Amino acid sequence: MTPAQHKPDRPIAALLVPDILALLEEAPGDLAAETEEMHPADLANVVEAMPPGRVGEFLRALPPNRAAQVIEYLDDELRAEFLEHVTTEQAAEIISEMTPDDRADVLETLEEKTADDILSDLPDQARQETERLLQFEPDTAGGLMTTELVSVEQSVTVEEALAQVRAAARSGLRESMHAIYVVDTDGKLVGVMSLRELVAAPEGASVADIMHTEIVSVPTSADRKEVAKVTSEYDLVAIPVVDGFGRIVGIVTVDDVIDAIVEEQTEDVQRLGAVQPLDDPYFVSSFWDVARRRVGWLVILFVGEMFTGTAMRAYEDTLAKALVLTLFIPLIISSGGNSGSQSSSLITRALAVGDVEVKDVLRVLMRELGHGLVLGACLGAIGFVRALMWHSGPSVSAVVALSLVLVVLVGTVVGAMMPLLLKRLGFDPALASSPFVASAVDVSGLVIYFTVARQLLGLG
Amino acid sequence: MTPAQHKPDRPIAALLVPDILALLEEAPGDLAAETEEMHPADLANVVEAMPPGRVGEFLRALPPNRAAQVIEYLDDELRAEFLEHVTTEQAAEIISEMTPDDRADVLETLEEKTADDILSDLPDQARQETERLLQFEPDTAGGLMTTELVSVEQSVTVEEALAQVRAAARSGLRESMHAIYVVDTDGKLVGVMSLRELVAAPEGASVADIMHTEIVSVPTSADRKEVAKVTSEYDLVAIPVVDGFGRIVGIVTVDDVIDAIVEEQTEDVQRLGAVQPLDDPYFVSSFWDVARRRVGWLVILFVGEMFTGTAMRAYEDTLAKALVLTLFIPLIISSGGNSGSQSSSLITRALAVGDVEVKDVLRVLMRELGHGLVLGACLGAIGFVRALMWHSGPSVSAVVALSLVLVVLVGTVVGAMMPLLLKRLGFDPALASSPFVASAVDVSGLVIYFTVARQLLGLG
Helix, strand or coil: CCCCCCCCCHHHHHHHHHHHHHHHHHCHHHHHHHHCCCCHHHHHHHHHHCCHHHHHHHHHCCCHHHHHHHHHHCCHHHHHHHHHHCCHHHHHHHHCCCCHHHHHHHHHHCCHHHHHHHHHHCCHHHHHHHHHHHCCCCCEHHHHCECCCEEEECCCEHHHHHHHHHHHHHCCCCCCCCCEEEECCCCEEEEEECHHHHHHCCCCCEHHHHCECCCCCEECCCEHHHHHHHHHHCCCCEEEEECCCCEEEEEEEHHHHHHHHHHHHHHHHHHHCCCCCCCCCCCCCCHHHHHHHHHHHHHHHHHHHHHHHHHHHHCHHHHHHCHHHHHHHHHHHHHHHHHHHHHHHHHHHHHHHCCCCHHHHHHHHHHHHHHHHHHHHHHHHHHHHHHHHCCCHHHHHHHHHHHHHHHHHHHHHHHHHHHHHHHHCCCCHHHCCHHHHHHHHHHHHHHHHHHHHHHHHCCC | CCCCCCCCCHHHHHHHHHHHHHHHHHCHHHHHHHHCCCCHHHHHHHHHHCCHHHHHHHHHCCCHHHHHHHHHCCCHHHHHHHHHHCCHHHHHHHHCCCCHHHHHHHHHHCCHHHHHHHHHHCCHHHHHHHHHHHCCCCCEHHHHCECCCEEEECCCEHHHHHHHHHHHHHCCCCCCCCCEEEECCCCEEEEEECHHHHHHCCCCCEHHHHCECCCCCEECCCEHHHHHHHHHHCCCCEEEEECCCCEEEEEEEHHHHHHHHHHHHHHHHHHHCCCCCCCCCCCCCCHHHHHHHHHHHHHHHHHHHHHHHHHHHHCHHHHHHCHHHHHHHHHHHHHHHHHHHHHHHHHHHHHHHCCCCHHHHHHHHHHHHHHHHHHHHHHHHHHHHHHHHCCCHHHHHHHHHHHHHHHHHHHHHHHHHHHHHHHHCCCCHHHCCHHHHHHHHHHHHHHHHHHHHHHHHCCC
16 A cells, blocks of 8 residues: 555545455455555545445454554444444453543443443543543533643753653653643643753753743633634644643643534534534434424524514505515515625624624624615615516605615614624524524515505505 | 733733833833733734734834734734834844744735835845745645745654754744654655654664654645645644645644634635625725625625516416415515525535535435425424414415425425535535525425415416
């Protein structure tokens, strides 16, 4: 096998499957050596492209530490299936090769009984570390962190620190050594330095001389959004996690931060589409689970939208007198909805990345009022011409044009204010999803349209 | 000043402004020492909370290397303003303290004339590095990468390599040393190892013995989505960038990858809301620029939505005979739009994270047909009861119910297929934004509704 110079996509990984299955058949003993040069993420892609029945055989043919690496990169579903079908001893052997945070993550995806059995089969130290990590909520700094880190006391010299680091590195620490943390005699985090800085330090210096004391850390309870924000704001590759006494208890590494950012974004996009966020990837989620998560919002939106019927009943006689008005109903209410969803996505995202805060409400309002007027005027002008072309006559065309200006204005302002209001009330601004704003705006659009029609056409 | 134990939010940074301004007034010479313990990202927050007129004075009171760090964390707008108002020499002095990738990024935000002046005032080596980086598109691996990296030849021993690394670290390399890259005599990338592995290696070993040859790299032309995907898939903290000959020319560090992921996501959310992505944060973008980016899509959607009027004109006589049908128009078309936007956000996101691929089209279709039927049946049942309660009579109620089932089914399928189709045609699937799907679905919703009505009510 040649080294994976670029990431083989899943289709390419699938091409390797026949070779690997043949090898497994003919010379399983050579498998480890033949695949040694492949990145574990690539091997995981190969495993995912394999017939499910051969996965166990393949993984058992690899040495446990190698199998552990591959398993860390597997889909949750496939991983759980494999671990639930080998003996508890085999599972424990593989899991004990993982870093403590991955170990806890994997156990969380298994059935509780299986996870408990495997846990009790782990070596004592690994079991204790893992149990401690399992106590934290998965979406907090405590749940994301690993306990594998290198810390030295502030009183030691650069040479002593380097010797400790070398010893830790040789003892099989598996996480990259992103930073060396400096603690006082109580274990309190007082400084940090990179391995590079330690290596480059003049001989004879003390650790306290070269460490940085401007430490950025998060408490174990910080939620993953906060961890991601701090990591991104300070350009960190690992962020220390401290307990209530300021003692360092773990680090969250940037690969887990990226995973957290991607998951958080998936949830935001699903909320924007009015779907209660899924826990699993699209095909992995069960049909009925997805249906359940969709039907809730859809029914709420449907019930909200029923008020459009109520509004129209109130104007039934206006409609009867000028049936031509019906032709423009979908056009007018959708324009309000579209401009509303533009504003709500702009503001929801600006809140998420910190460009806008709740206290900016007035500035946002002024800006969106301006945009609403400009956009409403554009659509109103086009609508006026279109209505004339449909021979609707100048008065009906004027009703359409004026309604469009007002509806777009209302849509823009409601769409922009909704996420700010939700955030102010302590809800997730992404709940101001486009269709949600659209429903609210549809009703007001109808009321505006018929009110304008009654006034300008002298009906009602 | 106490060390920043946790990230001071902007409101907290604002509290420090009076103290810092007073210090600037009374003892500007002490400013550097007094703020020495603060993280540059925190100082940047303080600068952003300062009256704009004092920013220049404050930054000039800091030593150039410190000012450079703070400036790297500033908002683009504020940074450009500051750099355009100091002398070219001062700007060049500050910019030459930055890492090459940040230097190129900063110059790209300035007016071309200013950027050129500063560039020609940089020391020779810095100018050449920066000019080379400026040649790459900002959103590619070449545009994101820094040229500061440590590479050693594969023939050297561990001791020689460590000595080279120490020398590089002491010579003022500013990026963290994420990995040591191993090259052959032509500069071709052949291996990689972490600083930890080099430090932990047995004495006398050769670099070739301990390096990993399973190298993951990207070409300079790789776009930022690809860089982010590879970094996330392989859990990297830095990814090497190679030229057409496989020679390493730079690295993209994970902090820049996170920024790229966040920006890409912002664009996706804006596209989902039918806004052409903004280049700058919400308040930084000019009013007319935002209006321009909104009006385009809004007009396209408006013109698309005009077909609802065309459709309704075709059914004008049906409407005249059963005016009660108008009451349900907004309800029916919005249900199609809402279920469509659920499907399009689910599938767009699943495509973005790689859970679904274009070749899965049949599996997606089957699943969404199922969801459409289930969701349509729920809304149809509720709609039937509601129509009866409005005394619409059993036949009109049946028309409403059957139309809802069909409209939701069509919305769900169109919403799910649109992103797959767009991707297949080489467009961005996020263009299948919710309101875009909604417009397409509105027209078909009306046609379905009136066709069902004509058949069941015997009209037309």
